[in-house]
Amino acid sequence: MKDDRQAERGFRLLMQKYQERLYWHIRRMVTEHEDANDVLQNCLIKIFRNIRQFEGKSQLYTWLYRIATNEAISFLAQKKRQQVSSLDNAESHLANTLRADAYFDGNEIQIHLQAAMEGLPEKQRLVFQLRYFDEMNYQDMSEMLGTSVGALKASFHHAVKKVESYLSGVQID
Amino acid sequence: MRKQDDLKQELEELSPLLHKLKAQENPFKTPEGYFASLPDELITRLRTEAQLVSAPVRPTSWADRLLEFLESLLQPRLAVGLATIAILIVTGLLWLRPETGSEPSASEQLALLSELSAEEVSNYVTENIETFEEEELMLAVAESGIEVENSLPEMDLDSQAIEDYLEEAIQEMDEEDLETLF
Numbered sequence: 001m002k003d004d005r006q007a008e009r010g011f012r013l014l015m016q017k018y019q020e021r022l023y024w025h026i027r028r029m030v031t032e033h034e035d036a037n038d039v040l041q042n043c044l045i046k047i048f049r050n051i052r053q054f055e056g057k058s059q060l061y062t063w064l065y066r067i068a069t070n071e072a073i074s075f076l077a078q079k080k081r082q083q084v085s086s087l088d089n090a091e092s093h094l095a096n097t098l099r100a101d102a103y104f105d106g107n108e109i110q111i112h113l114q115a116a117m118e119g120l121p122e123k124q125r126l127v128f129q130l131r132y133f134d135e136m137n138y139q140d141m142s143e144m145l146g147t148s149v150g151a152l153k154a155s156f157h158h159a160v161k162k163v164e165s166y167l168s169g170v171q172i173d
Numbered sequence: 174m175r176k177q178d179d180l181k182q183e184l185e186e187l188s189p190l191l192h193k194l195k196a197q198e199n200p201f202k203t204p205e206g207y208f209a210s211l212p213d214e215l216i217t218r219l220r221t222e223a224q225l226v227s228a229p230v231r232p233t234s235w236a237d238r239l240l241e242f243l244e245s246l247l248q249p250r251l252a253v254g255l256a257t258i259a260i261l262i263v264t265g266l267l268w269l270r271p272e273t274g275s276e277p278s279a280s281e282q283l284a285l286l287s288e289l290s291a292e293e294v295s296n297y298v299t300e301n302i303e304t305f306e307e308e309e310l311m312l313a314v315a316e317s318g319i320e321v322e323n324s325l326p327e328m329d330l331d332s333q334a335i336e337d338y339l340e341e342a343i344q345e346m347d348e349e350d351l352e353t354l355f
């Protein structure tokens with residue numbers, strides 16, 4: 001019983017420290033708040049149940065990010081399978097979703113930025129997001145994704161060029 | 174966390190447009206008080222789930238006991254027994270059936286059957302359980318020598334009562350429950 005209380009207290013502290021960062025990381029991947037909330041809750045419960053498996057070989061926060069990323073990717077894959085094929089492409093579908101989202105109040109260029117990211121290959125998108133939004137350094141990213149720093153830098157550079165090219169091609173009202 | 178490397182400089186060199194955009198406010202919002210209430214919500218969820226795990230509900234009604242018995246028929250131990258009997262039945266049928274030119278002979282089919290693992294046969298029986306006659310199944314249980322622990326308790330059942338119960342149970346299930354069954 002005492003152990004349970006201690007575990008709860010520890011978990012509460014861990015949540016207070018990391019929940020926001022993990023939420024924003026997940027939210028940028030899945031876009032909508034309701035989805036982000038579901039994925040985050042599942043992710044935190046998984047962390048609570050597996051915290052003893054953390055071996056300290058990597059930093060705690062890269063371990064947490066890896067779990068969050070895997071949860072979000074599984075969620076997106078499942079959602080993709082369930083989605084009925086649409087005439088819209090993924091980018092314009094996302095832009096329309098954001099315009100209708102009560103928890104998004106970005107301007108048009110921010111909507112196009114999200115749409116541009118949607119068009120990137122999965123790994124490149126993840127690297128772009130981790131670097132651009134989460135400001136993760138390459139060394140931590142390398143630890144988390146098991147990819148060399150050089151390859152990550154190249155991936156980020158490609159992604160930036162693609163996003164920039166997309167943004168240059170759209171007309172902003 | 175390690176010290177941040179110079180993202181600012183990297184972005185400025187790579188894309189001034191993206192560098193400028195980064196200064197804008199985060200466009201995503203959350204419901205008010207979301208982060209403040211999340212830890213309590215999660216702790217409550219964990220406690221509820223832990224209680225459900227530590228105190229499994231014991232079925233009490235006759236219908237629950239019936240369902241429990243039916244489930245026991247699908248236990249791996251019993252399924253292997255059923256599979257063994259199924260092999261014997263299929264073997265007998267193959268020996269008795271007249272051979273035709275284009276199909277493999279009975280002895281060839283038997284050779285193929287003997288290559289199947291108990292698990293493969295068990296899976297076949299489980300998937301095709303509806304095609305087996307009730308008598309065959311009961312015979313299989315009796316001849317396999319396996320004791321059924323959850324033997325059917327004495328109950329006064331009639332088929333209408335069972336149908337009513339199942340109808341009611343299905344009505345109470347939502348779509349998700351049904352999906353998990355199949």
